[in-house]
Structures are given as C-alpha cells and as structure tokens.
Amino acid sequence: MLVTRTALVFAAATAAVALGTASAAAQTDNVPPTVGGGSGILVDSHVGCTLTTIGRDSAQRLVGLTAGHCGQPGATVVVEGDPDGAAVGRFVYSDHTLDYAVIEFDSARVTPVNQVGGTTITGLGGPASFPNVVCKRGSTSGTSCGVVWGDVRATATETWTQMCVMKGDSGAPVVIGSTLVGMVNAYLGVGCFGPEVGTNISAIMNDLNARGDIGAGYQPL
Structure with missing residues (x-):
C-alpha cells in the first residue's frame, strides 16, 4: 500500500531557543491538527494516503473523501505528522467500482482547512x-x-x-x-x-x- 514521508524535527541551536520551542509546543498541545485536501492521512495507523477534500454534507456532518482502496468501513484515520497520533475520523463507506471512500471526521479533533x-x-x-x-x-x-x-x-x-x-x-x-x-x-x-x-x-x-x-x-x- 502507500507509505508516507517521515517528518524531520531539528534540535534548537541554544538552550534559550530550546526552552522557547518547548513552551510553544506546550501551548499548542490542545490544538487539533489541521486537515484539508492534500493532507496526508494514515489509515488504521499504517496505510498512507492523501485526503481529497474536506467539508460538510447536507446534514452538516464534517466529512472527507479519499481513494476507496485506502480503507474499508470502520477503518480509523490519523492525520500524518500529528504528534498525538490520535484517531480523528473513520471510514463510513468505500466504493471499489469508482474507487472512492467517505470519511466522517470528529469536528472536535481536527481543524478543517480549504488550503x-x-x-x-x-x-x-x-x-x-x-x-x-x-x-x-x-x-x-x-x-x-x-x-x-x-x-x-x-x-x-x-x-x-x-x-x-x-x-x-x-x-x-x-x-x-x-x-x-x-x-x-x-x-x-x-x-x-x-x-x-x-x-x-x-x-x-x-x-x-x-x-x-x-x-x-x-x-x-
């Protein structure tokens, strides 16, 4: 299946910079990861794919699309690069004729973007x-x-x-x-x-x- 890139984190050059970086990280610990069309996702924590788009359906549910071969209904979705590695959504439908899948996201666990x-x-x-x-x-x-x-x-x-x-x-x-x-x-x-x-x-x-x-x-x- 598809393997995604590993994010590289560089050490701070000085102790002061390191302290500032740690403080900034602490302040953003509770901020949900951003996700939009083009974001990397991990399906069941190991299959790497790309999100096609994210938005709302007619019932105002937060949903997204990706390729159907990326996962089956019930598969969990993690945002690539999210340090918490927490599941933010799940596959609710997968069509293997058109090869697309629908993901329902937890609105409290992601920050959806259009860019x-x-x-x-x-x-x-x-x-x-x-x-x-x-x-x-x-x-x-x-x-x-x-x-x-x-x-x-x-x-x-x-x-x-x-x-x-x-x-x-x-x-x-x-x-x-x-x-x-x-x-x-x-x-x-x-x-x-x-x-x-x-x-x-x-x-x-x-x-x-x-x-x-x-x-x-x-x-x-």
Whole structure:
C-alpha cells in the first residue's frame, strides 16, 4: 500500500531557543491538527494516503473523501505528522467500482482547512478535458501538474492525465485553479513517465447523492 514521508524535527541551536520551542509546543498541545485536501492521512495507523477534500454534507456532518482502496468501513484515520497520533475520523463507506471512500471526521479533533501546500479547494467541477492542465497535491510527491488526456476508456467516470504520482498520493485532489475536478487513484507507468488515472469528482458526487447517506449533498469548505 502507500507509505508516507517521515517528518524531520531539528534540535534548537541554544538552550534559550530550546526552552522557547518547548513552551510553544506546550501551548499548542490542545490544538487539533489541521486537515484539508492534500493532507496526508494514515489509515488504521499504517496505510498512507492523501485526503481529497474536506467539508460538510447536507446534514452538516464534517466529512472527507479519499481513494476507496485506502480503507474499508470502520477503518480509523490519523492525520500524518500529528504528534498525538490520535484517531480523528473513520471510514463510513468505500466504493471499489469508482474507487472512492467517505470519511466522517470528529469536528472536535481536527481543524478543517480549504488550503494545503498552496492547493486551495473552493468548489466542485465537471471532468477536465484535453488540452486542460490540471494539478494535484499528494502527501508524498507534493504538487505536480500535467496535461489532461481525457476519458481514454470512455467510462464517463475517469480522466487520464500526465501528472507525476507516487505511493502515498492515492486520493490526492486534482484541481483546475481552486475547482476540484477529480482524485488520484492509479498510475500506469514507472516513476513519473506513465499516465495518472483518476475518478471524476462529478461521478463521485452523483453516486454519493444517489445513495443519500453520509456525504450526500457534500460541499467543500
């Protein structure tokens, strides 16, 4: 499955700086970790994936999306890099046809944001098409962009692009500007030389709304 990066913590140069760092850490111990589209997540404490987006459904539940192959219903979610390593949500639905999953978050345990690493999500859009250029934010490879090839297999649910994707990037948001148009699901190649295959966010929303369960009526922050 997908392995995420390990955060590196550097020691302070002087005792005074070290003391200040310790005090700052103590002050932020009770602040919930931030999470948004592009954040790294650990599923059942060991499977590394990327959150596609976070927002509210029609019942005002705090929910997010990621790739379906990242976990099964009941799997717990931890924010990558959170020093507490506490579960902040759980998988409530996983679809292996469209390869997406719904996560319900505990609002008291996370600080939801709509911007991660320069990628901002303010709305949902239809499938991208050639010759658009889309970008993704993955927890492993960061931000990369590439040309859209389109729905090569004519499934009406997926789009192929020429973006660099690595292990840990599954679920990464695919955007045009600040509009979410898809998620990263697979990479058909070696390194960054093959096409990325992702599910269209419009297909996911149609399925979510038809089910009428947790996640229906979803809107990003």
